[in-house]
Amino acid sequence: MLSPYYYQLLVIASINVIMALSLNLVTGCAGQLSLGHAAFMGIGAYTAGILTAVYDLPFAVALVAGGAVAALFGLLVGIPTLRLKGDYLAIATLGFGEIIRVAILNMKITGGPFGLRGISKHTNLTIAACAAVLVYWTMTRLMNSRFGRALVAIREDEVAAVTMGIDATRHKVLAFVIGAGWAGIAGGLFAHWFRYLHPSSFAFGTSVEILSMVVLGGMGSLEGSVLGAVVLTYAPEFLRGVSPFVSEHRMLFYGALLVVMMLVRPQGLVGEGTTGLRGSKLRKLKVFERFQIGKARHGLAATRKKSGNLKDSTDTCTVKEQVVDLAIGSGAGSKGAGVAGQVSGGGDEHAGA
Amino acid sequence: MLQQVVNGLTLGSSYALIALGYTMVYGVLRLINFAHGEIYMAGAFIGLMASQVAGLPFAVAMLTAMAGAAVVGVIVERIAYRPLRKAPRLAVLISAIGMSIFLRNLALALMGPQTRAFPIPFEVKQLHVGKLRISSFDVLILLTSVGLMIGLHFLVQKTKIGKAMRAVAEDKETASLMGISVNRIIAFTFAIGSALAAAAGVLIGMNFNAVDPSMGMMPGLKGFTAAVLGGVGSIPGAMLGGLLLGMAEVMGVALLRSEWRDAIAFGILALVLLVKPSGILGRNLQEKV
Numbered sequence: 119m120l121s122p123y124y125y126q127l128l129v130i131a132s133i134n135v136i137m138a139l140s141l142n143l144v145t146g147c148a149g150q151l152s153l154g155h156a157a158f159m160g161i162g163a164y165t166a167g168i169l170t171a172v173y174d175l176p177f178a179v180a181l182v183a184g185g186a187v188a189a190l191f192g193l194l195v196g197i198p199t200l201r202l203k204g205d206y207l208a209i210a211t212l213g214f215g216e217i218i219r220v221a222i223l224n225m226k227i228t229g230g231p232f233g234l235r236g237i238s239k240h241t242n243l244t245i246a247a248c249a250a251v252l253v254y255w256t257m258t259r260l261m262n263s264r265f266g267r268a269l270v271a272i273r274e275d276e277v278a279a280v281t282m283g284i285d286a287t288r289h290k291v292l293a294f295v296i297g298a299g300w301a302g303i304a305g306g307l308f309a310h311w312f313r314y315l316h317p318s319s320f321a322f323g324t325s326v327e328i329l330s331m332v333v334l335g336g337m338g339s340l341e342g343s344v345l346g347a348v349v350l351t352y353a354p355e356f357l358r359g360v361s362p363f364v365s366e367h368r369m370l371f372y373g374a375l376l377v378v379m380m381l382v383r384p385q386g387l388v389g390e391g392t393t394g395l396r397g398s399k400l401r402k403l404k405v406f407e408r409f410q411i412g413k414a415r416h417g418l419a420a421t422r423k424k425s426g427n428l429k430d431s432t433d434t435c436t437v438k439e440q441v442v443d444l445a446i447g448s449g450a451g452s453k454g455a456g457v458a459g460q461v462s463g464g465g466d467e468h469a470g471a
Numbered sequence: 472m473l474q475q476v477v478n479g480l481t482l483g484s485s486y487a488l489i490a491l492g493y494t495m496v497y498g499v500l501r502l503i504n505f506a507h508g509e510i511y512m513a514g515a516f517i518g519l520m521a522s523q524v525a526g527l528p529f530a531v532a533m534l535t536a537m538a539g540a541a542v543v544g545v546i547v548e549r550i551a552y553r554p555l556r557k558a559p560r561l562a563v564l565i566s567a568i569g570m571s572i573f574l575r576n577l578a579l580a581l582m583g584p585q586t587r588a589f590p591i592p593f594e595v596k597q598l599h600v601g602k603l604r605i606s607s608f609d610v611l612i613l614l615t616s617v618g619l620m621i622g623l624h625f626l627v628q629k630t631k632i633g634k635a636m637r638a639v640a641e642d643k644e645t646a647s648l649m650g651i652s653v654n655r656i657i658a659f660t661f662a663i664g665s666a667l668a669a670a671a672g673v674l675i676g677m678n679f680n681a682v683d684p685s686m687g688m689m690p691g692l693k694g695f696t697a698a699v700l701g702g703v704g705s706i707p708g709a710m711l712g713g714l715l716l717g718m719a720e721v722m723g724v725a726l727l728r729s730e731w732r733d734a735i736a737f738g739i740l741a742l743v744l745l746v747k748p749s750g751i752l753g754r755n756l757q758e759k760v
Contacts, residue, residue: 151564198745205503206699206744208564213692213737220733273561322688326572333565370576376569380562381554 125243129311131351132246133304136253138331138343140300145329146337147261148293149273150200151208154215155301155328160320161218162188162302164228167237167309172227177240181306188302189295191218196294201287215322222317233316234309241311249307253300257340260296269293270338323369330372333379336386345388473603475721481609481678483717484616488671489694490701490709491623492664498640498704499660502560505567506547507668508691509574512684514540514669515589515676516578523590533615536673537666544665545658547574553654578684586683589676612674619670620710623663627706636660640704668694689733696740702753711751 120128141155166184169175175183199210222228229235260266271279272286280286309315331350335342358365379386489511496504518536521527527535551570555563598605627633638646639656647653675690676682693716701712716736723735743750 145561149559149561151561151568153568198741202744202748205560205564206748208505208568209503209692209695210740210744213740216688216692217734217737326568329565329568337561367576367580369572370580373569373571373573373576377551377566377573378569380551380558380566380569384558384562 126311127351127355129241129243129246131348132243132250133307133311134328134331134347134351135250135344136300136304136307137328138335138347139250139253139257139340140297140304141328142332142337142340142343143257143260143269143293143300144297146332146339146343147266147273148269148290150290150294151205152211152294152297153208153322153325153329154195154211154213154218155297156320156322156324157211157215157218158188158192158298158301159305159308159324160222160315160317161191162305163309163315163320164222164234164305165302166306167234167315168227170240170310171234171237177310181303181310184306184309185299185302188305189299192295192298193291196291196298200290200294211325212322215320215325219317219321222320228315228317231317233314235314237309237313237315239310239313241307246307246311249303253303254340254344261340265289265292273338326369326372326376330375332386333376334387336389337384339386339389342386342388346386475725476718477603477605477609479718479721480714481612481717482721483697483714484613485671485675485678485713486690486693486697486717487710487713488616488619488667488674489690490697490713491620491706492668493695493698494701494703494706494709495636495660495664497698498706499636499643499657500552502552502563502567503695503703504547504661504664505564506551506571506574507664507694508687508689509571509578510540510544510547510665510687511668511672511690511694512578512682512687513543513574513672514665515672515682515686516582517669518673519587519589519676519682529593533670533673536669540665540669540672541662543574544661544668548658548661553657575684575687582684584684586681588680589682591677591680608678612678615670615674619667623667623706626663632656632659693736696736696743699740699748699750700743702750705750705752708750708752715751 137155137159141152144150144152144155162184164184165187166177166180169180169183170177195210195214196207199207223230261270268279268284268289271282271284272289276286305320308319327350331346332343333346334350335344335346354365354368357368364371489507492507492510493504496502496507514536517539518532521535522529522532525532525535547570551566552563555566593607596607598607598610625633627636635646635651635656636659638649638651639653639660643653646656671690671694672682672686676686694713697712697716698709699712700716701708701710716739719739720732720735724732727735
């Protein structure tokens with residue numbers, strides 16, 4: 119069997135996977151830099167912890183409530199800031215994280231600087247791992263939905279996305295709220311594993327750690343977030359024995375990691391090489407084609423009628439028209455893979471024209 | 472009441488110095504320099520070392536801090552910003568954040584986590600004007616800030632390099648067609664902004680008698696708030712925003728409780744972002760397609 123040490127590492131890794139995946143939805147997929155992700159985790163952790171320890175509610179209820187409260191805070195922070203450019207969200211979430219930490223520190227029910235004690239142990243590896251798998255699965259579904267494609271379109275070019283009829287603010291806020299909610303659930307798991315909460319666990323440093331996981335693995339890549347979370351959970355433990363300086367000053371290396379990754383490999387370790395950070399026109403085009411394909415598949419019957427007209431006007435061939443043609447060409451019953459194959463061909467053709 | 476105005480002016484003018492750096496960099500790069508708070512911290516440390524270890528007189532220590540921070544700012548720009556000039560915004564934002572974390576923890580590794588006292592190089596006097604108490608710190612901070620701001624105004628409006636800065640802020644491509652070396656101007660902007668932040672760092676470090684590696688975070692956020700309040704990209708806006716924020720904070724603390732100090736700044740930030748994101752004096756920048 120696993121030694122308790124590795125068992126704990128795996129639990130933490132699972133929680134970190136959820137954190138990285140949820141931040142990836144906001145930062146990687148929608149392209150909105152959030153620097154206060156740990157604060158949402160803290161809100162979830164304290165909510166869930168207080169509900170079980172003080173109000174004696176069942177673990178599952180507390181977990182969901184923690185996620186819901188975190189999501190609500192996500193909505194409150196997201197609405198004023200996500201209407202604006204990315205920089206504002208980054209600063210606002212940074213400030214929000216600080217405020218939450220100070221608020222927890224000064225509240226009575228949270229135990230303030232003494233921390234929250236008396237939470238019983240409900241989280242185990244099975245629950246944490248199942249939660250991580252569940253989040254991964256929902257993320258896959260989400261990213262292959264119209265919503266997910268719209269997020270990527272916003273990340274690639276917000277103005278173009280809006281002209282295609284995507285309500286950018288609504289999508290960004292929704293992604294932010296979902297991300298915050300999952301972080302809250304991860305916090306609940308965290309609370310019921312360590313059985314003790316302190317505001318310093320959810321400070322800016324933790325947010326940076328999670329961001330480093332996402333960036334290392336590859337923004338926008340789900341596998342990347344999992345890989346980044348596992349690597350950066352294990353690496354400090356491994357380095358503790360090898361080089362005490364490195365593990366003592368790991369924030370120094372996280373900072374350097376973020377800079378170096380952006381300079382050398384912005385798409386991350388396993389990123390597709392096409393995600394988000396290599397602004398080529400061709401790739402942008404592909405993203406929008408994907409979005410349009412989704413739209414086309416939803417309304418095939420409606421678009422089929424117009425296809426004749428579209429084919430005639432191919433001189434001024436826009437992405438939209440080509441894609442509709444492609445989607446129709448591949449047939450109503452076609453699966454994603456077939457469509458995707460045709461699309462990438464279409465993209466090249468278009469760029470060459 | 473008048474006492475609060477004096478306190479607000481003192482605090483506000485130091486915020487204004489920090490806000491100026493944000494606004495100037497935003498002007499030329501359309502980006503927020505996340506490492507600005509850390510440059511402020513670096514300036515405070517350099518000033519501390521210069522006066523404590525090297526034993527330099529105050530004015531020289533201040534100039535050393537400003538020059539040192541300017542060098543740090545230019546290095547930051549060279550490493551974290553310049554290679555990413557054509558990269559998407561998100562990449563630059565992340566590398567800037569990385570730089571900020573790196574600098575803060577570098578200071579932590581080099582100087583240790585403890586808060587250091589700033590030796591006061593002159594005798595502190597209290598001036599009594601009626602009921603008003605004005606310490607020599609207040610006078611020093613106000614005079615230095617106002618002096619620096621006048622200097623900056625002269626630099627930006629009257630000199631050739633200032634004209635080049637305004638041209639780059641207006642339109643990088645056209646500026647480079649006119650023979651302006653855009654990269655050099657951007658580096659120069661970082662240097663000036665960093666020097667102002669260092670001056671604020673030394674003044675505040677001395678006023679609160681505390682210098683530590685994480686001291687840059689809150690003033691960094693406040694300086695940003697001041698810049699947004701005045702209108703990001705506008706130099707007079709940053710001065711106005713800084714003074715208003717300082718006033719609001721001092722008044723808020725006087726009316727409410729002192730724990731709310733930081734919440735006031737963020738409340739103002741949220742309010743400005745909701746109601747008038749372009750700030751008081753900012754231009755509403757429409758994104759070009």
